[in-house]
Structures are given as C-alpha cells and as structure tokens.
Amino acid sequence: MKAILLGSPLSAVAVSLFMETLEKDHYSKIIDSGSKWYSYVDDCLIVTHKDTNTDVLLQKLNEVHNKIKFTTEKEIDGSLPFLNTVIMRTDESVKFKVYRKPTN
Incomplete structure (x- = not known):
C-alpha cells in the first residue's frame, strides 16, 4: 500500500520527517566525523576535508534510498x-x- 500526499498540507511535513530520519539513521554514518552536514528542505551542503573522495561519498549517499539521488556541485x-x-x-x-x- 502506498500513501500519496501530493497536494496535501501534510506533504512538506512528511517529506521533512522522512529526510530527517534518513539523515539521522544513514547519512550521518556515511560522512566522516570531521565533515559537516547542513540541509535546508531538499538542499544539502557537506563540508569535507580536501582529501575526501567526493565520488565515493556521492555513491554511498545515493545507495541509501533508490528514489533519493544526490548530485554534486x-x-x-x-x-x-x-x-x-x-x-x-x-x-x-x-x-x-x-x-x-x-x-x-
């Protein structure tokens, strides 16, 4: 059974709770302890060490959920x-x- 909240006043709240759960349970474990994760709605800023392999980091983040895909800038x-x-x-x-x- 799938719940569809498109257009519902609860959509933004549901998405925020879902992303916060992913951040707490998964993404925070992927980035190293010296890195910083900042997010606002669907935009994330990760500050890492210069020697961090960002391609590997991106791959690990994208493996968490098949519908959530990160890109880099x-x-x-x-x-x-x-x-x-x-x-x-x-x-x-x-x-x-x-x-x-x-x-x-």
Whole structure:
C-alpha cells in the first residue's frame, strides 16, 4: 500500500520527517566525523576535508534510498553557490554574498 500526499498540507511535513530520519539513521554514518552536514528542505551542503573522495561519498549517499539521488556541485576558485548565497572560502575565513543566477 502506498500513501500519496501530493497536494496535501501534510506533504512538506512528511517529506521533512522522512529526510530527517534518513539523515539521522544513514547519512550521518556515511560522512566522516570531521565533515559537516547542513540541509535546508531538499538542499544539502557537506563540508569535507580536501582529501575526501567526493565520488565515493556521492555513491554511498545515493545507495541509501533508490528514489533519493544526490548530485554534486564543487567549488570553483574557492566559491560555491548554495541556496541564494555564494560561499567564498579564503585562507583566513569564509565569506558570504547574495547569489543571482546568470538568467536573472
């Protein structure tokens, strides 16, 4: 039996609870203890060590559930867009600025 909640006011709550359960029970065990996992709705940011093999990490995350598939976006020149911000890594700190898509 499948429950379909599309269009229901409970859809967002059900999805959030489901993803939080996956994060707690599975994803948190896949990333190493020195990495950080941040998520907002269906967007995740994982901060890892430079020597982490992100292809292997992505493969392990995608093996958890056959309907949940992650993609990667790697930083370019120390910058990475996430949600509506650009995260800029410098030698001393991390800075943020507003991100506007090129089509905007």
